[in-house]
Amino acid sequence: xxxxxxxxxxxxxxxxxxxxxxxxxxxxxxxxxxxxxxxxxxxxxxxxxxxxxxxxxxxxxxxxxxxxxxxxxxxxxxxxxxxxxxxxxxxxxxxxxxxxxxxxxxxxxxxxxxxxxxxxxxxxxxxxxxxxxxxxxxxxxxxxxxxxxxxxxxxxxxxxxxxxxxxxxxxxxxxxxxxxxxxxxxxxxxxxxxxxxxxxxxxxxxxxxxxxxx
Numbered sequence: 659x660x661x662x663x664x665x666x667x668x669x670x671x672x673x674x675x676x677x678x679x680x681x682x683x684x685x686x687x688x689x690x691x692x693x694x695x696x697x698x699x700x701x702x703x704x705x706x707x708x709x710x711x712x713x714x715x716x717x718x719x720x721x722x723x724x725x726x727x728x729x730x731x732x733x734x735x736x737x738x739x740x741x742x743x744x745x746x747x748x749x750x751x752x753x754x755x756x757x758x759x760x761x762x763x764x765x766x767x768x769x770x771x772x773x774x775x776x777x778x779x780x781x782x783x784x785x786x787x788x789x790x791x792x793x794x795x796x797x798x799x800x801x802x803x804x805x806x807x808x809x810x811x812x813x814x815x816x817x818x819x820x821x822x823x824x825x826x827x828x829x830x831x832x833x834x835x836x837x838x839x840x841x842x843x844x845x846x847x848x849x850x851x852x853x854x855x856x857x858x859x860x861x862x863x864x865x866x867x868x869x870x871x872x
């Protein structure tokens with residue numbers, strides 16, 4: 659069991675990025691099908707290395723992390739962008755310990771739904787004949803006793819550790835990696851999320867998103 663020293667809150671759904679804190683303006687980075695080489699996924703004023711240095715000086719166009727049901731989660735987002743979008747709504751990326759505990763939930767299992775892996779409960783590569791990202795909360799059974807949805811499957815999620823670390827698996831994880839990649843205890847590292855020269859977490863993937871904690 660992951661140990662957390664003090665109470666925390668976690669978003670129920672994977673984040674989408676909006677240009678208003680009220681989540682009622684323009685949403686970015688969430689088409690169902692997308693490649694991270696598409697121009698203008700995010701505004702130029704919200705670059706991949708946004709607020710890498712403190713105090714923040716390069717956030718000309720703030721974006722806000724919103725946790726909403728029934729919407730495709732934002733992807734092709736760097737770790738810096740995810741961290742700042744959470745900060746812009748008074749939240750933060752979950753610590754590794756918080757993320758694991760939020761995933762295990764009240765059953766405290768290897769997966770949100772218990773200890774036995776199933777292709778059919780969350781959005782994994784074998785869940786449907788044609789795999790793709792789904793709306794948040796669309797897999798109604800992919801939750802736990804705390805009401806946290808899609809924390810296993812759908813899209814990988816960042817935690818606060820950086821370093822190219824992601825958790826929870828995604829809709830297109832290879833079959834050979836199951837059921838390890840999708841478990842609450844697994845941490846996967848993608849080198850392409852890091853700048854090869856500086857090691858800065860400015861990379862992105864079309865199957866990586868995030869959620870916030872507080």
